[in-house]
Amino acid sequence: MARENKTNGAGNQADSTLHQYFAKDPERLAQNLARALEELGKAAASWTQAREQGEASDITAAPLADMIRTFSRVSEYWLSDPTRALEAQTRLFAEFMGIWANAIRRMSEQDVSDYIPTAANDKRFQDPDWGRNAFFSFLKQAYLVTARWAVHLVDGADELDDVTRHKARFYVEQMSQALSPSNFLLTNPELFRETMASDGENLVRGMRMLAEDIAAGKGDLKLRQSDSSKFKIGENLATTPGKVIARNDLVEILQYAPTTKNVLKRPLLIVPPWINKFYILDLNPKRSFIRWAVEQGHTVFVISWINPDERHARYDWADYIDHGIRFALQTIEAATGEKQINAMGYCVGGTLLAAGLALMAAEGDERIATATFLTTQVDFTFAGDLKVFVDEEQIQALDTAMHQRGYLDATRMATAFNMLRAGDLIWPYVVNNYLRGQAPLPFDLLYWNSDSTRLAAANHSYYLRNCYLENNLSHGRAVLRGKTLHLEDITIPIFNLATREDHIAPAKSVFIGSRFFGGPVEFVLAGSGHIAGVINPPEMKKYQFWTGGEPNGEFEDWLATADEHAGSWWPRWQSWILSKDSREVKARKPAKNKNTLGEAPGDYVRIRA
Known part of the structure; x- marks a missing residue:
C-alpha cells in the first residue's frame, strides 16, 4: 500500500509538472496567437515599407556572402578527403549516441549527470527543466554537442589561413548563439510555460514591441536594451555642471x-x-x-x-x-x-x-x-573580432551604401558591436522583449549603448581602410x-x-x-x-x-x-x-x-x- 501511494505521489507530481505545458484556455490562446500574428504583420510592413521608400538599404549581402565563403573553405577541407569527412561524421554520430545512452540510463538510475555538463555561468540553461525534463534535456545536450563539433571543424581544418580561421570561429559562434534552443518558444521550457500560463499574452506584447522597434529603426531592428523613458540627458545623465x-x-x-x-x-x-x-x-x-x-x-x-x-x-x-x-x-x-x-x-x-x-x-x-x-x-x-567585418568586398558594399545617404546608419555599427558579445547584448533581449513580452529594465549604461550615432561616409571609410584593412x-x-x-x-x-x-x-x-x-x-x-x-x-x-x-x-x-x-x-x-x-x-x-x-x-x- 505504501508503495502504491508513493507511486501515485510521483505520478501526481509528474502530471502537475506536465500540466504547466498545456493551455489553460485554448480559445483565448488562439485569439492571442492571432493578435500576435497581426502585430508581426505590422513589423513586416514596417520592414518592407522602409525599403520600398528607400529609407533602409540592405547591406547584409556582403557579410552573408563572406560567411558563406568562409564556411565553404572549412567544408572544402573536410570534404576533400573521404577519410576526414567520415571521421567528422562519426565523431558527431558518436556524440549523439552518447547522449542517447545517457538518456536511457537516466530512465533507470538516479543522479545521472548530463552527458555534456552545462557551464555554471551559462545563463541560458538555468531553468530546472533543462535538466529534469527528458525532452528539453535532450535538446540542450544535442545543441551543446553540435556547437562543440562545429568549433572542432574549424580548429581541425589545418589548411586554413589565420584570417579565414578567425572569421570561421566568429561566424560559428554567431550561429551557435542564434540557434540555441533557449531562443525559441517551443524549445525553451520557461518560455513555453509562460506562454501557456498567460494564454499567449506574452507573444502579443512581444510582437507589439518588435513592430515598434523596427519602426523606430526605420526598417531595421533597433533592439531596446533599456527602458529609455527613465533617462533624459542633462537631467539624470551627463549632469556635471x-x-x-x-x-x-x-x-x-x-x-x-x-x-x-x-x-x-x-x-x-x-x-x-x-x-x-x-x-x-x-x-x-x-x-x-x-x-x-x-x-x-x-x-x-x-x-x-x-x-x-x-x-x-x-x-x-x-x-x-x-x-x-x-x-x-x-x-x-x-x-x-x-x-x-x-x-x-x-x-x-x-x-x-x-x-x-x-x-x-x-x-x-x-x-x-x-x-x-x-x-x-x-x-x-x-x-x-571587428576585423571579421573588414575586407575589400565588405568595405566596397559599405561605401556604396554610405554614398547613397552620406553616412552609415546608426543601427549598422551598433549591431556590429553587439555581435561581439551576442550572448549578452543580443539574444537575452530578443528572448526577454519579443518572446517573453517584458520591457527591459532601466539601466543607464545600456541606455547610452543604444543611443547610437551615425557615421559620416568619408570619415568611416578612411577609418576602415587605413586602420583595420591596411593598417x-x-x-x-x-x-x-x-x-x-x-x-x-x-x-x-x-x-x-x-x-x-x-x-x-x-x-x-x-x-x-x-x-x-x-x-x-x-x-x-x-x-x-x-x-x-x-x-x-x-x-x-x-x-x-x-x-x-x-x-x-x-x-x-x-x-x-x-x-x-x-x-x-x-x-x-x-x-x-x-x-x-x-x-x-x-x-x-x-x-x-x-x-x-x-x-x-x-x-x-x-x-x-
Whole structure:
C-alpha cells in the first residue's frame, strides 16, 4: 500500500509538472496567437515599407556572402578527403549516441549527470527543466554537442589561413548563439510555460514591441536594451555642471565648472569617440570620470561630436582633426590663455588623437604636452573580432551604401558591436522583449549603448581602410593633408591604458601599439572590459590594474612580471599627470565675462539617430 501511494505521489507530481505545458484556455490562446500574428504583420510592413521608400538599404549581402565563403573553405577541407569527412561524421554520430545512452540510463538510475555538463555561468540553461525534463534535456545536450563539433571543424581544418580561421570561429559562434534552443518558444521550457500560463499574452506584447522597434529603426531592428523613458540627458545623465563655450558644424566644446580653489595649469582636453556619445564619461555622478577629474583640479574641456547626417558626408579624418581637435585647442587657449594642454583620447577618439599628434608633430605644433590613450588602437594587427567585418568586398558594399545617404546608419555599427558579445547584448533581449513580452529594465549604461550615432561616409571609410584593412597608421603609410603620418614623431609622454577583457580594443593590440610612439610610454592594464575597465571610480573599489616595465616584447611576458594593484587606475593616472607638471593657477570658470552658448552637455549630444 505504501508503495502504491508513493507511486501515485510521483505520478501526481509528474502530471502537475506536465500540466504547466498545456493551455489553460485554448480559445483565448488562439485569439492571442492571432493578435500576435497581426502585430508581426505590422513589423513586416514596417520592414518592407522602409525599403520600398528607400529609407533602409540592405547591406547584409556582403557579410552573408563572406560567411558563406568562409564556411565553404572549412567544408572544402573536410570534404576533400573521404577519410576526414567520415571521421567528422562519426565523431558527431558518436556524440549523439552518447547522449542517447545517457538518456536511457537516466530512465533507470538516479543522479545521472548530463552527458555534456552545462557551464555554471551559462545563463541560458538555468531553468530546472533543462535538466529534469527528458525532452528539453535532450535538446540542450544535442545543441551543446553540435556547437562543440562545429568549433572542432574549424580548429581541425589545418589548411586554413589565420584570417579565414578567425572569421570561421566568429561566424560559428554567431550561429551557435542564434540557434540555441533557449531562443525559441517551443524549445525553451520557461518560455513555453509562460506562454501557456498567460494564454499567449506574452507573444502579443512581444510582437507589439518588435513592430515598434523596427519602426523606430526605420526598417531595421533597433533592439531596446533599456527602458529609455527613465533617462533624459542633462537631467539624470551627463549632469556635471559646465558650459558650451564654442560650436561649429561638427563639434561643441564643453568646459566644466571648477570645484577646487586652484586648478592645474595645464587644462585637460578629452577627445571621445564619435561612435556613441561622450557622456559615457559623465554617466552619473557616482561614475563620472569628468566629475572626478574636475574634483582633482583639472580644468576639463570635452569635444562633443555632432550626430552626423548628409551634410557631413565628405568630412574625413583631416576635417575631424581640424574642426575637432584643432578647434578645441584654439578654444582652450582663448578661454584660459594656456598654450599647452594635457589631452586624453578614448577608443577611436584616441586613434584620431594619435593621428592628429603625428600630423601636428610634422608641422611643429607643440600645444599638446602629454597624451592619454584609453583602450586605443594605433596598430590593428590583433584588432579582434571587428576585423571579421573588414575586407575589400565588405568595405566596397559599405561605401556604396554610405554614398547613397552620406553616412552609415546608426543601427549598422551598433549591431556590429553587439555581435561581439551576442550572448549578452543580443539574444537575452530578443528572448526577454519579443518572446517573453517584458520591457527591459532601466539601466543607464545600456541606455547610452543604444543611443547610437551615425557615421559620416568619408570619415568611416578612411577609418576602415587605413586602420583595420591596411593598417597604414602604424606603418607610416597614412596620409592626411598631403603629409604622411609617422607615429614615431610623437615624442611627448604617453599614458596608454588597455583593459584585460576588451572585445573592441584587445589588450594585446593596445600593448603592441605602444612600441610605435617615439617618446616614453606608461602602459597600464586595467581589469574588466572596454567600458567597465575605464569607468571605474576609486570609491567603488572594484577590479584591479597592472603596471610593469616598458611595453616591449610580448604582451604575455609583460603581464607575467607585472605588479597587480587593487582598485581603480584613476589615481595612478593622476599621479602620472602630476609628475609631468604639477603647477597650479587660480580656478577658471567657464567663459567668464562672456556669453556662453548654453549649459553642458549641450545640444549636439541630444541629437538621436
